[in-house]
Structures are given as structure tokens and as C-alpha cells.
Amino acid sequence: MIYGLSDLRQGFDVECDAVVVGSGAGGAIAAANLARAGMKTVVLEAGPALTPEDMTRDAPRFLARYYWEGGLRMIAGTTQSPSLQARCLGGSTVVNSAIMLKLPGWVRDIWRRETHSGMFHHPDFDAAYERVFERLRVAPTPMTVMGPRNLTAKRAMEQAGIYGGPLPRAVVGCEGCADCLVGCAGGAKQSVDRTYIADAVQDGADVYTVSHVERVEVTGKRVTGVTGRVVDPVGRRPVGKFRVRANTVVMAAGTMHTPVILQMSGINPSDRVGATLFAHVGGGMVGVLDEVVDPWIGATQGWGAISEDILGLKYESLWASPSVLMVRWGDVGLRFLEKLPELKYATVIALVYRANVTGRVRAKRNGMPDMKLWIPDTEARPVLRGMKRAADGLLGIGARYVHTGIPVVADELKTLTDTEQLLSPRIGARHLQMTMNHVFGSCRMSEGDEGVVDDRGRVKGLENLYICDASIFPSPSAVNPQATIMAMCDLISRRLGDLPTAPHS
Ligand SMILES: Cc1cc2nc3c(=O)[nH]c(=O)nc-3n(C[C@H](O)[C@H](O)[C@H](O)COP(=O)(O)OP(=O)(O)OC[C@H]3O[C@@H](n4cnc5c(N)ncnc54)[C@H](O)[C@@H]3O)c2cc1C
Numbered sequence: 245m246i247y248g249l250s251d252l253r254q255g256f257d258v259e260c261d262a263v264v265v266g267s268g269a270g271g272a273i274a275a276a277n278l279a280r281a282g283m284k285t286v287v288l289e290a291g292p293a294l295t296p297e298d299m300t301r302d303a304p305r306f307l308a309r310y311y312w313e314g315g316l317r318m319i320a321g322t323t324q325s326p327s328l329q330a331r332c333l334g335g336s337t338v339v340n341s342a343i344m345l346k347l348p349g350w351v352r353d354i355w356r357r358e359t360h361s362g363m364f365h366h367p368d369f370d371a372a373y374e375r376v377f378e379r380l381r382v383a384p385t386p387m388t389v390m391g392p393r394n395l396t397a398k399r400a401m402e403q404a405g406i407y408g409g410p411l412p413r414a415v416v417g418c419e420g421c422a423d424c425l426v427g428c429a430g431g432a433k434q435s436v437d438r439t440y441i442a443d444a445v446q447d448g449a450d451v452y453t454v455s456h457v458e459r460v461e462v463t464g465k466r467v468t469g470v471t472g473r474v475v476d477p478v479g480r481r482p483v484g485k486f487r488v489r490a491n492t493v494v495m496a497a498g499t500m501h502t503p504v505i506l507q508m509s510g511i512n513p514s515d516r517v518g519a520t521l522f523a524h525v526g527g528g529m530v531g532v533l534d535e536v537v538d539p540w541i542g543a544t545q546g547w548g549a550i551s552e553d554i555l556g557l558k559y560e561s562l563w564a565s566p567s568v569l570m571v572r573w574g575d576v577g578l579r580f581l582e583k584l585p586e587l588k589y590a591t592v593i594a595l596v597y598r599a600n601v602t603g604r605v606r607a608k609r610n611g612m613p614d615m616k617l618w619i620p621d622t623e624a625r626p627v628l629r630g631m632k633r634a635a636d637g638l639l640g641i642g643a644r645y646v647h648t649g650i651p652v653v654a655d656e657l658k659t660l661t662d663t664e665q666l667l668s669p670r671i672g673a674r675h676l677q678m679t680m681n682h683v684f685g686s687c688r689m690s691e692g693d694e695g696v697v698d699d700r701g702r703v704k705g706l707e708n709l710y711i712c713d714a715s716i717f718p719s720p721s722a723v724n725p726q727a728t729i730m731a732m733c734d735l736i737s738r739r740l741g742d743l744p745t746a747p748h749s
């Protein structure tokens with residue numbers, strides 16, 4: 245059963261075997277497995293369940309309603325970077341581009357060293373990926389829905405000697421409307437509200453939406469449940485209180501909120517909760533061609549390539565609503581209007597890089613996360629080298645100019661000499677223009693003292709508290725993270741529910 249505001253205004257008090265806090269990539273798969281294992285399972289989600297009618301093309305309105313902090317969440321530190329996380333049933337899987345990539349071998353080796361665990365080289369880990377890929381029907385983006393923008397990005401990359409392929413995505417019947425950032429009104433995206441949460445409900449789980457968890461209750465070495473408030477999604481007013489008593493608590497509120505809830509509950513093994521934070525850094529560019537591209541046609545992110553010469557760098561084609569995209573490129577007001585006619589000639593290439601960064605997440609007094617991330621200038625250089633290469637590719641296929649948004653670089657790069665500016669030592673990490681949507685590692689997994697959870701996902705020092713979300717990554721994944729979050733959380737929750745984990749089970 246899925247409960248909404250009209251059912252919950254008076255608050256509630258329930259008891260169950262397992263409560264899962266958060267319904268995103270990690271929480272949904274945990275809920276499905278625990279319910280399948282016969283445990284009476286409750287899911288608590290701060291945001292509402294969305295219908296196709298909620299998935300409006302009016303991006304600012306959608307972001308304001310269904311993203312945390314209205315889509316204006318920022319990570320401070322070296323620079324101020326936006327960081328998007330959805331606040332709805334299904335979490336960020338509802339708004340993401342559905343790209344599914346497995347953890348590369350070289351990152352698995354690093355994670356083995358960092359976690360002191362053999363988990364990432366065990367056949368059960370690959371079996372978990374296979375189960376997830378099958379359930380979400382992951383397949384390469386068909387050429388029929390690439391549209392001219394993805395194909396232009398492909399041409400530019402290949403011009404620069406960057407060879408990739410159609411991105412594997414969790415979609416069925418994608419029509420290439422490029423609207424992934426505001427959900428998928430047509431229902432093609434296999435977000436976890438439509439898949440694993442539906443499975444959990446089918447197996448008897450109860451899902452309480454608009455239920456914001458504030459505290460985990462602890463008695464000695466055991467947790468006994470969670471408490472919080474029912475929040476009206478319109479106006480965000482708390483309207484009722486709730487308490488869920490449970491034998492097992494699974495935290496899945498994501499990299500920003502899981503550490504906040506633990507800190508507010510006084511749970512902080514070895515002072516490591518929120519003591520770390522990682523994010524993929526990167527950049528992006530708009531190339532404006534002579535030919536009409538009609539960039540709003542085609543899968544949001546259909547084409548991508550892993551750099552062969554810069555370890556940890558990935559190139560992706562991208563689209564977003566003009567009102568979001570042009571804040572970086574067209575600015576606002578008159579500048580926006582001046583650039584608007586260029587839009588139909590534009591294509592966008594984004595870069596994602598596994599930089600060595602440090603960071604932290606702390607609970608603010610209002611229960612929201614305060615995030616800082618520090619990026620060394622040396623880690624900006626590979627991004628800038630990658631940007632020059634992609635910009636040269638765009639110019640090579642006839643772009644009139646390339647815009648990067650980097651303040652100390654010319655607004656319009658028109659020649660290969662212009663793009664040399666991207667290699668200037670005057671540019672530092674503080675100049676990178678990016679949105680950090682791949683965030684992880686605020687409650688790292690490690691069998692050593694530096695870990696908040698062990699390799700079974702259990703919070704150190706407590707018998708029955710687990711974490712199933714991106715916060716447990718020991719460090720950045722180098723590729724889009726959701727497949728790995730799901731594989732890790734599939735294994736953790738299957739072990740918890742005594743379900744088989746071996747290949748072909
Ligand atoms: C625009 C965008 C595009 C992306 N594209 C891709 C992509 O194509 N491929 C990919 O691999 N990754 C992508 N990502 C990243 C990916 O979506 C996330 O890494 C992933 O969803 C994180 O999973 P999670 O379970 O940690 O958190 P989430 O999926 O964010 O889920 C956390 C859930 O917990 C809820 N919650 C938080 N606090 C509370 C509380 N106090 N009480 C109750 N509930 C709470 C949230 O509302 C949310 O529903 C993208 C992200 C964004 C924002």
C-alpha cells in the first residue's frame with residue numbers, strides 16, 4: 245500500500261520488521277528484497293509520489309517542487325557548485341538520465357584496498373549487477389532515438405579521437421523527448437518507483453510518502469525505530485508526527501541526508517559520519533553549429549565515451565530544459581533572449597571526472613545538510629585538457645563557437661588557438677563550472693577504522709542499523725553511480741533477508 249498526505253495528516257505510529265528510510269536507488273532495492281524475504285517492511289519517503297501530470301516541462305517549477313532545496317542546493321568549498329537530488333518517491337532515479345554502467349576493474353581494485361573487503365571482486369557482486377540489469381531492462385540507447393544532438397556530439401567526439409558508444413540505459417520504449425530532468429511522463433524510464441518500489445508493495449510493503457525522518461532511536465547497541473514528521477509537499481508545513489518501531493533500520497536517505505539523520509541522532513562511529521564527501525567534478529560546453537541541431541529531440545544522454553588517455557574521465561552528450569541550461573550559457577534577461585535564437589543550432593558535451601577531492605557533510609540546525617568539497621587545482625587540469633579536446637572536436641565539425649562558462653576564458657571560443665586558453669595556468673579548480681549530481685562517500689564502507697559501515701552495510705557499533713545508499717561508496721566510482729549503488733544494496737539487503745546472492749539465483 246502507498247500512503248499519501250490525505251491518509252497521513254494525523255500522523256501515524258506503526259511497528260514492522262524492517263523500516264527503510266528513503267526510496268531512491270538504494271532504498272527501493274533494499275525494500276523489495278526485504279519484503280520478498282517475508283519481512284514486514286515499511287518505506288518512509290520525505291517527498292510525494294509523482295504522477296505523469298506532475299512531470300511538467302516547466303523545469304523551474306518541477307525543480308522547486310520535487311528537488312531538495314528547490315533545486316538550488318549548493319556545495320561550497322573550492323567553488324559553489326549546484327548539486328541536484330530529487331525529493332519524491334523513487335528519489336533521484338525519477339529525474340536522472342537512467343545511464344547504467346558497471347564499476348570499472350581499476351576502481352574495483354582501489355575499492356578493495358580502501359574497504360579491505362573482497363566484495364567487489366566476488367562473483368556475487370557481478371551476479372547482483374546482472375539481476376539489476378535484468379529487472380531494469382538495461383540496453384544500449386537505440387540509434388533511432390539518438391536524435392541530431394547526440395549524433396552531433398558523437399561526431400565531435402570522434403573528430404577529436406574520442407570513441408565511445410550508445411549509453412546503456414534503464415528505459416523501455418524511450419521516445420527521446422530529452423526531458424529526463426523532470427521525470428518521464430511517458431513512463432519509459434525504469435525508475436525505482438516504477439520497478440523495485442512496485443515489487444516491494446506487491447510483496448506486502450507499506451510505503452509512507454511525505455514522511456520526513458528526523459531521528460533514529462537508539463537503546464544501547466540496538467536501534468529501535470525512527471521518528472519524524474509528515475510534511476505537506478505544498479508549502480512544506482509539518483502537519484503530523486510519526487513513529488515507526490522496527491527490529492531493523494535501513495538508512496537510504498542518500499549521501500546528503502543519511503549522515504545528517506545519524507548525526508542528529510547521536511550516531512557517529514569513530515567520528516566518521518559525514519567526515520568525508522566525494523563528488524565527480526567536471527565541466528560542460530555548448531557548441532553552436534551552422535546547421536540546425538534541434539537539440540530537444542533525442543534521448544537526454546544517449547552517447548558517451550570513456551577517455552582512453554585521461555584515467556577517470558568520461559564524456560557524455562547532454563540536454564536539459566533551456567531555462568536550466570541557459571543560466572550557464574545565455575545568462576538571464578537580455579543575454580538570455582539574445583542567445584535564445586542560437587538554441588536550435590546547439591549541442592552540449594559534459595565531462596565527468598574521478599578527481600581526488602576531500603569534503604564533508606554536517607547537519608545544520610534546521611536538519612538540512614551543509615556540504616563542503618575541496619578540489620586541488622592539479623585535479624582541475626585533466627578536466628580542462630579533456631574540455632580542450634572536446635571543444636576542438638566541436639570546432640572540427642564546424643561549430644561557429646564553443647562556450648564553456650569558465651570565467652577567465654573567452655565567451656566564444658572560435659579557433660584551436662582560442663581553446664588553448666583552457667590550458668592556461670591562470671585557471672584553477674575554482675573556475676570549473678559544473679553541477680555535482682554524482683555525490684558519495686559520506687558514510688564510507690570499510691572493514692578498517694575509517695569505515696562507518698562494514699562490508700555487510702552494518703553501521704559499526706550497532707547490531708541492527710544498516711545503510712543502503714551512495715553514502716557508503718568508499719570513493720568515487722568514475723562512472724555514473726546508480727548501477728553500483730543498486731548492486732551493493734542488492735547484496736546488503738539480500739544478506740539481511742537471507743535471500744540467495746550467488747550467480748543465477
Ligand atoms: C539530474 C540527475 C541525473 C543523474 N543521472 C544519472 C544517470 O544517468 N546514471 C546514474 O548512474 N546516476 C545518475 N545520477 C545520480 C543518481 O541518480 C544517484 O547517484 C542515485 O539516485 C543516488 O541513490 P541514493 O539511493 O543514494 O539516493 P536517492 O536516489 O537520491 O534517494 C534518496 C531518497 O531519500 C529521501 N530522503 C532524504 N532524506 C529523507 C528523510 N529525512 N526522510 C525520508 N526520506 C528522505 C529522498 O527524498 C530520496 O527519495 C543523476 C542524478 C541527478 C540528480
Ligand code: SF4
Nearest residue numbers: 418419421422424428
Ligand atoms: S528521454 Fe524522454 S522518454 Fe526517454 S527516458 Fe528520458 S524522459 Fe523518458
